[in-house]
Amino acid sequence: MMAREEQGEKSLAFASSERLFVSMVARDEEEEKKDLSECPLVLIVDDEPMNILLMKSMLEDRGIMSDIAISGSAALSLVEDRIKHVIEGKTVMYRLILLDYSMPEMDGP
Numbered sequence: 574m575m576a577r578e579e580q581g582e583k584s585l586a587f588a589s590s591e592r593l594f595v596s597m598v599a600r601d602e603e604e605e606k607k608d609l610s611e612c613p614l615v616l617i618v619d620d621e622p623m624n625i626l627l628m629k630s631m632l633e634d635r636g637i638m639s640d641i642a643i644s645g646s647a648a649l650s651l652v653e654d655r656i657k658h659v660i661e662g663k664t665v666m667y668r669l670i671l672l673d674y675s676m677p678e679m680d681g682p
Contacts, residue, residue, distance in 0.1 A: 612664050613638040618648040619673040628671055640667075644678050 617628050617639050625641050632639045642648035648670070658664040 613640045614665070614668040615639040616642065616648060616651060616667045616670045618642045618645065618670065618676075620644065620676050621673070624673070645676050646678055648672070 615632055615637060617625055617632075618641075619625050619628070620643050622643075625643070629639055629641065640651055642651055652667070652670075655664065655666060659666050
C-alpha cells in the first residue's frame with residue numbers, strides 16, 4: 574500500500590514538473606512571428622552520453638528541439654554563438670539550460 578502511495582506522489586510530482594517545463598519553453602508573441610522550427614530552445618549540458626540521450630529523447634517526444642554540449646567550455650561556446658545570432662536577429666536565446674552539476678572541466682557552485 575505504501576509503495577502505491579509513493580508511486581502516486583512521484584507521478585503527480587512528475588506531471589507538475591512537466592507542465593512547468595512546457596510553460597518555460599513556450600514562445601512569446603514576438604518569437605511566434607519568426608520561423609523557429611529549426612531553432613533549439615533547450616541546451617543540454619552533460620558529460621554522460623546516456624543522460625544526454627534520455628533528456629534529448631524526452632524533449633523530442635514533446636516536439637522540443639535541443640542542442641547538446643559535453644563540457645562546460647562547449648556549452649559556453651554555444652551560448653556565446655547563440656547570443657551573437659540573437660543580436661543579429663537570426664534566432665532567439667535558449668529558454669532553458671539543463672546543466673549537470675558535476676562535470677570534469679567545470680563544476681560546482
